[in-house]
Amino acid sequence: MVDESYLLVPLLLDYALLGGRSLFTKSNQNYVGILKNMNFVLNEATTKDIVKIRDNLTVGDWRDSQHGLAFGSYPISVNVGHVPSALKSIIDLLQNSYFDKADIGAVADQLGLKYLKQAVNDI
Numbered sequence: 001m002v003d004e005s006y007l008l009v010p011l012l013l014d015y016a017l018l019g020g021r022s023l024f025t026k027s028n029q030n031y032v033g034i035l036k037n038m039n040f041v042l043n044e045a046t047t048k049d050i051v052k053i054r055d056n057l058t059v060g061d062w063r064d065s066q067h068g069l070a071f072g073s074y075p076i077s078v079n080v081g082h083v084p085s086a087l088k089s090i091i092d093l094l095q096n097s098y099f100d101k102a103d104i105g106a107v108a109d110q111l112g113l114k115y116l117k118q119a120v121n122d123i
């Protein structure tokens with residue numbers, strides 16, 4: 001499956017919009033994992049024209065089948081739905097100051113999360 005990597009950030013945005021803030025601080029044990037996921041999404045969206053299913057799999061998300069993909073390699077739900085939603089969610093989270101950009105920048109530098117670092121600088 002490739003869809004799971006793109007589902008986290010939209011859910012985090014929903015959490016933030018409902019008033020949750022605890023996930024967006026360095027004290028959260030999942031903070032680095034969240035930033036790594038954001039970097040992964042930005043990397044995939046920046047370096048690939050379209051997201052392909054993994055070589056060892058025959059489907060891209062839980063709804064796919066080989067027949068549904070016409071025995072192809074590109075799940076439309078991921079490329080048309082999940083990736084754009086994840087990217088928009090990253091922008092919204094960064095623009096609306098749910099994260100401390102200085103903290104993200106420091107962690108991104110430390111861990112080599114160059115796509116996230118660039119997004120923080122651009123937004």
